[in-house]
Amino acid sequence: MKKKSPIHILILILSLLFIQFSYSQNGISISKRSPSGKVRCSSVEYEKYLKIINPNRATKEEFENWIGPKIIEQKNNQYIKKTAATVITIPLVIHIIHNGDAIGVDENITDAQALSQITVLNQDFRRQLGTPGFNSNLVGADVEIEFCMAQRKPDGTATNGIDRVKRSTAQYATMNKTENMKAATQWDPTKYFNIWTVYFSDNKSTEQFGTLGYAQFPSTSGLVGIDTNGGAANTDGVVIDYRNFGTSDIADGPYSLGYDKGRTATHEIGHCFGLVHIWGDGNGNPDTGNTDCSATDYCADTPQAGYEHYECGTFDTCKTKPGRDMNENYMDYTEDACMNVFTLNQKERITAVMNNSPRRKELKTSNACTAPLATDKYNYINEIYLYPNPSKNVLNISVLQSELPNRFIIYSSIGQEIENRSIQTNDDLIINTSSYSKGFYLIKIIKENATKTLQFIKE
Secondary structure (H helix, E strand, O other), X not given: OOOOOHHHHHHHHHHHHHHHOOHHHHOOOOOOEOOOOOEOOOHHHHHHHHHHHOOOOOOHHHHHHHHHHHHHHHHHOHHHHHHOOOOEEEEEEEEEEEOOOOOOEOOEOOHHHHHHHHHHHHHHHOOOOOOOOOOOOOOEOOOOEEEEEOOEOOOOXXXXXXXXXXXXXXXXXXXXXXXHHHHHHOOOOOOOEEEEEEEEOOOHHHOOOOEOEEEOOOOOOOOOOOOOOOOOHHHOOEEEEHHHOOEOOOOOOOOOOOOOEOHHHHHHHHHHOOOOOOOOOOOOEOOOOXXXXXXXXXXXXXXXXXXXXXXXXXXXXXXXXXXXXXXXXXXXXXXXXXXXXXXXXXXXXXXXXXXXXXXXXXXXXXXXOOOOOOHHHHHHHHOEEEEOOOEOOEEEEEEOOOOOOOEEEEEEOOOOEEEEEEOOOHHHHEEEOOOOOOEEEEEEEEEOOEEEEEEEEEO
């Protein structure tokens, strides 16, 4: 028999991976299914896929070796804790991937359904009182992260943060197809947090039936021998099936039963910010009752769980460990209505990632949630001029369009405010300068969020 070369062996191994393993995360087995057949999360499998295609990507252990000291540094630095602004605002873009259906039909979900998800995220990450995101748990945390819809595109033009993309197919049943789509449609991940809503295959033969979503874990920095970006920068973000995005409490939509309150996105974004499943992704199995109480999620205030949970209730799968299972935690597999807790230790991990991890830390200074000045406002403001200039007794503001500015403010040459007037009629565009002293002045003309400052001379 002819001896196979190392490259042939590698090809064979990869082929077996993609034949034997499921899509959802990289061609690694998807065995964590709910009783209804749903795959709650495929982020662990996806991380293995990324490691296959990019061997330089940090392992779980390497990531923990990196983030651990960061968390300790945060705890010890009392000055930063007391003085730094703590609430982080993250701009989102939602790429709605569809095959040409009308808006509101199948995977081309409505704006209302998409925007309802942002409401849920803010309720959950801010532990908002009076909402489903509030809890009275003693270790429950306000993560102090808020989300806003992007208001400007990468080219600087206006957007509502929803990017509808027609693709040749709206069904994603293989990892390569999904990853190629992400890379082709992603907005700059240092300025936008990217979310894609897609139609995951319903075909059981793909072993990807019922997948709700998956996320890309954060990259590390400063690790010896590890690529700074960890690779896969052009696929960074979260992918969620359109039937599990948004909440039926706010907007109508084609939701999956039990996963219609927006917690799939909360869970997956938790992964993007460095959180691990509360059972530590051990080898326990709820179907057989076998527990694994040795794995960890690196958070001391989430009691050890022997395996994942798919329903509400009270459970204690690791009786030799303190505390019952926290199946109401967003990082378990329970249905949406069961979830309402991020813990203080989980917040510490998220904060460390947001302060140190590539692409995450840049999001804090993004201007993507600031609306650009509309082109028509630019044109309008640029068509304003003054006459006569120099002026003796009267200065006129000339507006070439019929729409009036909102207000003008006049300043002296040393910055003192001389006059501040609301413009209600054309008569307000005529300024009596007879009482002004001779000299140089500035006038700021305001139209909504646009301004233009001109100078004039009083003779």
